[in-house]
Amino acid sequence: MINEQIKERIISIVGTENFDDSKVGRLTYSYDATPNFQALPDGVVSPRNTEEVAELVKVCNKHHIPVVPRGAGSNLCGGTCPTEGGLVFLFKHMNEILEIDEENLTATVQPGVITLDLINAVEAKGLFFPPDPGSMKTSTIGGNINENSGGLRGLKYGVTRDYVIALEIVLANGSIIRTGGKLAKDVAGYDFTRLYVGSEGTLGIVTEATLKLVPIPETKKTMLALYEDLEAAATTVSKIIANKIIPATLEFLDQATLKVVEDYAKIGLPTDAKAVLLIEQDGAPEVVERDIKKIADLCTEENAVSVQIAKTKAEAEALTTARRAALSALARLKPTTILEDATVPRSQVANMVKAINEIAEKYQLNICTFGHAGDGNLHPTVPTDARNKEEMERVEKAFEEIFEKAIELGGTITGEHGVGIMKAPYLELKLGQEGIAAMKAVKTALDPNNIMNPGKIFAKDSRKRVVIGQ
Amino acid sequence: MINEQIKERIISIVGTENFDDSKVGRLTYSYDATPNFQALPDGVVSPRNTEEVAELVKVCNKHHIPVVPRGAGSNLCGGTCPTEGGLVFLFKHMNEILEIDEENLTATVQPGVITLDLINAVEAKGLFFPPDPGSMKTSTIGGNINENSGGLRGLKYGVTRDYVIALEIVLANGSIIRTGGKLAKDVAGYDFTRLYVGSEGTLGIVTEATLKLVPIPETKKTMLALYEDLEAAATTVSKIIANKIIPATLEFLDQATLKVVEDYAKIGLPTDAKAVLLIEQDGAPEVVERDIKKIADLCTEENAVSVQIAKTKAEAEALTTARRAALSALARLKPTTILEDATVPRSQVANMVKAINEIAEKYQLNICTFGHAGDGNLHPTVPTDARNKEEMERVEKAFEEIFEKAIELGGTITGEHGVGIMKAPYLELKLGQEGIAAMKAVKTALDPNNIMNPGKIFAKDSRKRVVIGQ
Numbered sequence: 032m033i034n035e036q037i038k039e040r041i042i043s044i045v046g047t048e049n050f051d052d053s054k055v056g057r058l059t060y061s062y063d064a065t066p067n068f069q070a071l072p073d074g075v076v077s078p079r080n081t082e083e084v085a086e087l088v089k090v091c092n093k094h095h096i097p098v099v100p101r102g103a104g105s106n107l108c109g110g111t112c113p114t115e116g117g118l119v120f121l122f123k124h125m126n127e128i129l130e131i132d133e134e135n136l137t138a139t140v141q142p143g144v145i146t147l148d149l150i151n152a153v154e155a156k157g158l159f160f161p162p163d164p165g166s167m168k169t170s171t172i173g174g175n176i177n178e179n180s181g182g183l184r185g186l187k188y189g190v191t192r193d194y195v196i197a198l199e200i201v202l203a204n205g206s207i208i209r210t211g212g213k214l215a216k217d218v219a220g221y222d223f224t225r226l227y228v229g230s231e232g233t234l235g236i237v238t239e240a241t242l243k244l245v246p247i248p249e250t251k252k253t254m255l256a257l258y259e260d261l262e263a264a265a266t267t268v269s270k271i272i273a274n275k276i277i278p279a280t281l282e283f284l285d286q287a288t289l290k291v292v293e294d295y296a297k298i299g300l301p302t303d304a305k306a307v308l309l310i311e312q313d314g315a316p317e318v319v320e321r322d323i324k325k326i327a328d329l330c331t332e333e334n335a336v337s338v339q340i341a342k343t344k345a346e347a348e349a350l351t352t353a354r355r356a357a358l359s360a361l362a363r364l365k366p367t368t369i370l371e372d373a374t375v376p377r378s379q380v381a382n383m384v385k386a387i388n389e390i391a392e393k394y395q396l397n398i399c400t401f402g403h404a405g406d407g408n409l410h411p412t413v414p415t416d417a418r419n420k421e422e423m424e425r426v427e428k429a430f431e432e433i434f435e436k437a438i439e440l441g442g443t444i445t446g447e448h449g450v451g452i453m454k455a456p457y458l459e460l461k462l463g464q465e466g467i468a469a470m471k472a473v474k475t476a477l478d479p480n481n482i483m484n485p486g487k488i489f490a491k492d493s494r495k496r497v498v499i500g501q
Numbered sequence: 502m503i504n505e506q507i508k509e510r511i512i513s514i515v516g517t518e519n520f521d522d523s524k525v526g527r528l529t530y531s532y533d534a535t536p537n538f539q540a541l542p543d544g545v546v547s548p549r550n551t552e553e554v555a556e557l558v559k560v561c562n563k564h565h566i567p568v569v570p571r572g573a574g575s576n577l578c579g580g581t582c583p584t585e586g587g588l589v590f591l592f593k594h595m596n597e598i599l600e601i602d603e604e605n606l607t608a609t610v611q612p613g614v615i616t617l618d619l620i621n622a623v624e625a626k627g628l629f630f631p632p633d634p635g636s637m638k639t640s641t642i643g644g645n646i647n648e649n650s651g652g653l654r655g656l657k658y659g660v661t662r663d664y665v666i667a668l669e670i671v672l673a674n675g676s677i678i679r680t681g682g683k684l685a686k687d688v689a690g691y692d693f694t695r696l697y698v699g700s701e702g703t704l705g706i707v708t709e710a711t712l713k714l715v716p717i718p719e720t721k722k723t724m725l726a727l728y729e730d731l732e733a734a735a736t737t738v739s740k741i742i743a744n745k746i747i748p749a750t751l752e753f754l755d756q757a758t759l760k761v762v763e764d765y766a767k768i769g770l771p772t773d774a775k776a777v778l779l780i781e782q783d784g785a786p787e788v789v790e791r792d793i794k795k796i797a798d799l800c801t802e803e804n805a806v807s808v809q810i811a812k813t814k815a816e817a818e819a820l821t822t823a824r825r826a827a828l829s830a831l832a833r834l835k836p837t838t839i840l841e842d843a844t845v846p847r848s849q850v851a852n853m854v855k856a857i858n859e860i861a862e863k864y865q866l867n868i869c870t871f872g873h874a875g876d877g878n879l880h881p882t883v884p885t886d887a888r889n890k891e892e893m894e895r896v897e898k899a900f901e902e903i904f905e906k907a908i909e910l911g912g913t914i915t916g917e918h919g920v921g922i923m924k925a926p927y928l929e930l931k932l933g934q935e936g937i938a939a940m941k942a943v944k945t946a947l948d949p950n951n952i953m954n955p956g957k958i959f960a961k962d963s964r965k966r967v968v969i970g971q
Contacts, residue, residue: 134739134848157745179688190686192695193663206935213846215876216660216916218649218699219924219931220958221940225662225695229688246745269604275627275716317787376683378604406685446686454689461689465676469947470691476946477939488690 033073033118037094041076041118044086049077049124060119063104063111064166065453066367067417072099072113079124081199081207081238088236088482089205091118097485098203100232102142102174105166107370108451110178110231114486120236122173128152129239135213136244137196142173142237146180149242159247161188164447165358176237179229181447183354186405187279187313188245190447192228197241200227203234203478213241226473231449232484234477248313251279252323253347256330257304257337261285264306265381267333268404271310272377274329276322280311281405282354285384288361288399288412289353295360298349304336308404309354311347357401357410364414369426373437374408374446386436387411394429396422408446434460455490503543503588507564511546511588514556519547519594530589533574533581534636535923536837537887542569542583549594551669551677551708558706558952559675561588567955568673570702572612572644575636577840578921580648580701584956590706592643598622599709605683606714607666612643612707616650619712629717631658634917635828646707649699651917653824656875657749657783658715660917662698667711670697673704673948683711696943701919702954704947718783721749722793723817726800727774727807731755734776735851737803738874741780742847744799746792750781751875752824755854758831758869758882759823765830768819774806778874779824781817827871827880834884839896843907844878844916856906857881863902864895878916904930925960 033041033052042050051057052074062069073096078084091098097117104111113119126143131153138153138160146167153160163182164170170180176198181190197211200223210223227234258264268281284292284307293300300307308330312322323340330338341347362368375383384400387409391398402409411433413426434444434457444450444457459467471489475481503511503522512520521527522544532539543566548554561568567587574581583589596613601623608623608630616637623630633652634640640650646668651660667681670693680693697704728734738751754762754777763770770777778800782792793810800808811817832838845853854870857879861868872879881903883896904914904927914920914927929937941959945951 132848133743135846136742179692181686185686192692202935202939206939208933208936208939210936212911212913214844214911214913214916215847216651216655216844216873216878217913218915218917218919219913219928220920220936221704221943222649222662222695222699223936223940225692226943229692234691246747272606273603277716315785315788315791318785321785374684374686376605377685378602403686408686441682441684443682443684443687443689445688446684447688449688450690458690463678465672466678466680466690466693468676469672469678470693472946473691473696473943476942 033096037090040090041087044083045076045078049079051075060101061113063106063109065107065109065112065451066369068109068112068114068452070112070114071116072119073116075119075121077121077123081201084120084201084236084238085205085207088201088203091482092203092205092480095480095482098236098482099484100173100177100236102171103166103169105170106174106178106449106451108445108449108453110449110451110487112452114452122171125238131156132213137213137241138244139239139241140172141239142171144172146170146172146175153244154247157247158244160194160242160244162191162194172240173237176228176240177230177232178449181408183280183282183403185403186281187277192225194243195224195228195240196243198224198227198237199239201236201238203480203483211241229449231451231487233474233487234483250316250319251311251313252319253311253341253350254323254327255339255350255353256308256310256335257301258306259304259336261306261384262381263333263335264308267308267330267335268380269378270329270333271326274325276325278310278326278405279313280309282309282402283307283404284354284357284401285399287397288357288401291364291399292353292356292360295363296352296356298352300353307353309350354401361399361412361414365416367415367417368412369415370410370412371430371433372408372410372446372448373433373442373444375437375440375442377405377407379440379442380404380407380409383409383437383440387433390429390432394425396425396429398429407442431457450488452487455488458488458490503566507560510560511557514553515546515548519549521545530571531583533576533579535577535579535582535921536839538579538582538584538922540582540584541586542589543586545589545591547591547593551671554590554671554706554708555675555677557588558671558673561952562673562675562950565950565952568706568952569954570643570647570706572641573636573639575640576644576648576919576921578915578919578923580919580921580957582922584922592641595708601626602683607683607711608714609709609711610642611709612641614642616640616642616645623714624717627717628714630664630712630714632661632664642710643707646698646710647700647702648919651878653750653752653873655873656751657747662695664713665694665698665710666713668694668697668707669709671706671708673950673953681711699919701921701957703944703957704953720786720789721781721783722789723781723811723820724793724797725809725820725823726778726780726805727771728776729774729806731776731854732851733803734778737778737800737805738850739848740799740803741796744795746795748780748796748875749783750779752779752872753777753874754824754827754871755869757867758827758871761834761869762823762826762830765833766822766826768822770823777823779820824871831869831882831884835886837885837887838882839885840880840882841900841903842878842880842916842918843903843912843914845907845910845912847875847877849910849912850874850877850879853879853907853910857903860899860902864899866895866899868899877912901927920958922957925958928958928960
């Protein structure tokens with residue numbers, strides 16, 4: 032708890048205007064984009080620089096006050112819900128792109144920079160920052176780093192982790208360390224850069240990052256292929272890869288999602304198709320031309336009922352809307368949208384989608400599935416209502432079976448959303464007790480007082496999705 | 502120490518034929534490719550499978566016996582020298598390529614697989630495993646993973662870390678954990694896969710790895726550009742990148758190296774050139790053609806005195822020999838070859854080479870510099886004689902200054918060779934006391950008895966390069 036003395040100390044660090052423990056302020060940051068998790072923090076603080084972050088963390092460490100770093104709160108694992116109270120850290124004053132270094136192909140940023148702002152800023156210089164999470168219009172780079180965010184370009188370009196080459200980190204004891212550098216190669220000690228990417232704020236606070244950039248692809252082409260059966264769509268995905276083509280984007284929507292998207296976006300999608308593949312290739316014009324032609328042939332060979340290659344940028348955007356709008360469209364249906372990201376090896380996508388459909392039927396649920404077919408990262412989504420306890424129980428059971436199936440197929444419980452509090456009870460399925468014990472040992476070593484985003488990643492008990500606080 | 506009882510227990514696990522504590526056996530594994538480090542292990546053991554590794558580690562953990570996992574011993578940081586005695590683990594029975602999965606583009610291997618054997622096996626299937634350390638003809642994948650090996654293709658393709666997606670690891674307590682999977686995306690818990698890559702055997706033993714493969718580039722072109730001054734070569738490197746071209750290889754040799762290589766390999770290199778760039782591009786034929794032409798133009802613009810594009814595969818191989826032969830050629834000169842890998846941001850390569858030359862003059866040493874200009878990873882090399890104590894002291898001092906300069910320029914003390922025992926005393930230059938303390942906390946958490954390759958990464962005292970044992 033934050034008593035008057037601690038409050039005074041915090042204000043002496045950041046100033047009155049950057050500390051808020053009003054009811055409204057606390058309520059505002061009591062939840063994130065994840066449905067069904069809510070808990071009040073004791074206060075909200077907005078440090079202006081790394082030194083202030085370090086001073087604040089020292090205070091929190093001394094008094095065992097939970098520290099919850101928060102970007103835009105757009106994560107989907109309850110990762111920024113202050114489930115144990117404490118101080119929510121905002122980065123609204125630490126939101127500068129500090130440098131775009133065209134000689135070394137790097138960008139150095141503060142954690143509060145909006146992802147799309149960075150993407151636009153580097154593209155203006157002919158450079159490319161590939162990670163493009165669905166939330167990129169609002170998400171921050173700091174949040175992306177904490178969650179190791181993915182996106183639609185992951186198949187060809189990898190995820191956030193693959194583009195973080197240096198970090199400034201405030202440790203739980205308040206010391207400030209720097210990892211990596213503007214270096215393609217650095218093996219001086221353990222790879223703390225990657226250990227911290229995806230650590231969900233549980234090991235320290237990232238206060239600055241240097242990101243690797245690549246030259247922007249010269250051109251891009253977009254196409255949509257419709258199928259009368261799921262199997263054929265999945266076989267097409269495998270065939271594309273078997274033909275040694277790695278598309279920039281290789282996305283999948285099932286019929287249930289397709290119907291919802293068409294109803295929402297009215298882009299003329301044929302809702303009688305059983306599956307849709309959205310495919311993009313980028314690179315040198317000759318290569319893109321050749322790849323797209325080859326991909327179109329493969330789709331036709333696998334009995335796609337329609338293959339449409341966008342002729343203009345506007346047309347391409349209309350096609351990608353089909354995929355980008357999926358979550359918004361689904362979120363309109365019911366008060367609560369539960370979206371998961373069970374992930375399997377690419378070769379198991381068809382088996383996983385079939386299993387999801389069987390589980391949906393078993394539990395009498397409407398599960399819409401879309402996602403990144405190219406990297407086996409699926410988003411089975413249930414439009415539901417958190418107030419309907421009976422249905423919520425079925426949702427829980429269904430997702431538990433989905434996670435178990437993903438693991439059985441060589442997959443994981445989360446491909447890009449993170450564990451947070453939401454998937455903590457299922458982590459053992461993936462890592463086993465010994466894997467969790469090893470990770471907990473690292474957590475304890477770097478945060479002995481368990482102040483850094485406590486309650487995340489590691490489950491306290493077998494409790495599943497529940498409403499906390501309110 | 503290994504007493505009779507422990508010896509019996511070890512033999513009961515692996516069989517008599519797989520344990521050797523003879524003087525000859527111990528001498529054979531008392532050193533690695535790093536000059537000037539030698540220490541006798543208490544024994545050498547060759548487990549046949551993961552379970553045997555786990556059982557052996559349990560014995561070692563119980564009796565606090567150092568565990569030194571060793572591939573080919575080709576590392577250059579003293580990483581596999583058993584400086585505190587104990588058991589050297591060999592992987593000669595665990596050297597199978599278990600699977601090449603063409604649908605998921607992965608290879609699953611045991612640690613003892615020779616790097617080049619893997620590269621050849623996947624290339625036979627039209628796939629590509631890019632990391633190509635200089636020692637790839639003898640080095641093992643297990644060793645590459647422990648050291649996070651780089652190579653000549655790092656600029657475009659990254660290093661070993663970028664291709665490891667799943668590991669089976671025996672922890673210091675003998676438990677067996679699995680990280681990752683055949684998955685492009687996996688954020689279930691901390692990124693232990695990358696934490697273990699490059700951890701130099703100090704956190705556990707890798708007993709199996711799944712590696713990411715990519716389609717093999719359709720074609721490749723090789724060229725050599727000669728310069729009358731170093732500056733012009735460095736400017737060319739920057740200009741190539743500024744033109745949004747990322748070559749597959751962008752290597753540099755200074756005049757001193759050039760002369761030695763020509764004397765050794767007799768490939769007709771003009772030894773009056775002050776600097777040489779070896780450049781390769783791979784990919785689709787149209788793109789390679791265009792890039793190589795553009796690069797040739799840039800070389801000419803920057804006053805290269807000669808630009809030679811290989812017309813045949815044989816010609817290309819002759820050109821790459823100039824670079825690949827550098828270490829062998831240098832090693833002929835004197836009894837001891839000290840090769841380092843200070844690394845700087847690409848934009849600082851010219852400054853770093855100039856500084857190295859000044860330091861060489863200051864300490865009256867012959868330092869030959871070559872390396873990966875594209876990623877700022879340089880290999881300043883001193884042909885010397887370990888028996889010449891006075892000269893060795895100057896070598897020590899020179900390298901300390903080189904490391905300090907690299908850090909000053911935003912670089913690191915080691916780009917791809919690892920810290921081991923050799924660079925442990927300099928690690929603080931890069932990480933600071935607080936960075937080292939954090940890494941040590943992780944080490945202690947995962948290996949409380951400090952049995953896993955003890956004495957590596959973390960310096961015991963300020964002792965620099967010394968001969969241990971013998």
